[in-house]
Amino acid sequence: MNALLETLPEDASVEVITTQPNRYSSFSLEAPLLEQHSRLTIRRIALSEHNSGMVDQSKAFLGFLKAVLKMTRNQRYDVVYATSSRLMTASLGALVAKRAGCPLYLDIRDIFVDTIKDVLPAKVTWLLKPAFSIIERLTINAATRVNVVSAGFLPYFKSRYPQGQFVVFTNGIDDEFIEAQPLDAKPSGQGEMTVLYAGNIGEGQGLHTIIPQIARRFEGRLKFRCIGDGGRRSQLQNAIESGACKNVEISPPIRRDALIAAYQEADVLFLHLNDYDAFRKVLPSKLFEYAALGKPIWAGVAGYSAEFIREHVPNAAVFSPCNVEQAVTAFESLSMVTEPRHEFVDRFARKKIMQALAQDIVLLAGSTSK
Structure with a gap:
């Protein structure tokens, strides 16, 4: 976030919508629901506790989705950046960008459609994979640019979405x-x-x-x-x-x-x-x-x-x-x-990688707002 604020023009601002820390029911950290700074607003959405199961996570995401759509209604943005290890979070970013009429920059940290076939029972995958494949296609095609955190993802995405713009900015060291x-x-x-x-x-x-x-x-x-x-x-x-x-x-x-x-x-x-x-x-x-x-x-x-x-x-x-x-x-x-x-x-210092990513986001926002 600091890298993005340093790269943006002085009159630009950033709004972050995320969740309260909630990965494990056995461990939680408190953070304010709203933080406001001169050029940065952070809104955190409180979700129900979960034990990492699919049902629990689905319920938590539905709560997040409703809150995000309410917060972003009638808002205007120059670019929407969505980072996602879960496909539906990326899809939510695509929906927000479409409503705002602005470009979408996706940051993909996992290939959800590719993963579910391995970690879920075959009878569940048989039902879910076709639907999630459609959602993936709509989401990736909606993005102006897609970052993947692993170069190992590129063959999968480039073979399915040859018209897409893909870049690689890996995770880094805090x-x-x-x-x-x-x-x-x-x-x-x-x-x-x-x-x-x-x-x-x-x-x-x-x-x-x-x-x-x-x-x-x-x-x-x-x-x-x-x-x-x-x-x-x-x-x-x-x-x-x-x-x-x-x-x-x-x-x-x-x-x-x-x-x-x-x-x-x-x-x-x-x-x-x-x-x-x-x-x-x-x-x-x-x-x-x-x-x-x-x-x-x-x-x-x-x-x-x-x-x-x-x-x-x-x-x-x-x-x-x-x-x-x-x-x-x-x-x-x-x-x-x-x-x-x-x-x-x-x-692989995160600061260096984030500076390069921030520059790419700002260039995208600038090129599409002219």
Whole structure:
């Protein structure tokens, strides 16, 4: 947001409509419903708590949709920017832009239509995918420009929407993580080491398919700490208990400052995506903050994520998702040292990426308002 305000003319203003923090029912942060600054207005919509299930999320989105349409009625904008990891949020942005008669800049963080076939039952997908495919087509075709956060998304979108304007501005590293990066190399201590996973515990991450198995293989050498919540947390807990794993701990979500401290205390940072075709296209945002902290990274990913890690992230070991034997082998290849990744941090600092994105948005608004 700061990058956009710095790029816009002095007489321009920005209105942000978002939600109150509500990702997990087990963790919430308070934020004012309305913030007004000289050139910036932020409106937050309070939603019902949810447990990351489809029904809960659908109800929450309907509440968001009604509130957004009410807030934007009869409003005029030069450009609407919609960022979405869920297709319907992007579609809502398209509707607001159409009512306002202005260009739409989409920021796509997931391919919803491609993902549901992997994470939902076949009988549900059979019913939903045709409808969501139509919504996707209408939404993408309504956009003047589309940013995708992973270059792995480009083949999907370009093959389906050859007339579209697509750009790639990836996720980046927030200042808090840059400030917390190590200054020099430091080897891990002796004895049992800590492997940390922090983030969503859902079907997309598939932690229940891998952590209990590798934890048993490394009992006495490694202890695993999982910080987060999500739709598969209970499955992970059950798999840990049924496997009699004594070296795995699950903790609820924590604030960012405590999370950074947890990263710094860990010896290895763990990342995993389930073995689904859709996840071969993604680039997890978690990877950027992991890499900034300088810890060895143990990643069960495939496709574009694996290519990206091998090219850009030193001291990171990649294995095929859900493959225990490859995971064990990959771990042994890691160097147990924390050291700065200066080149990566410089290239993928969020401030630098957001400045470039802001310039692109302002250019679009300027070119279509003449």
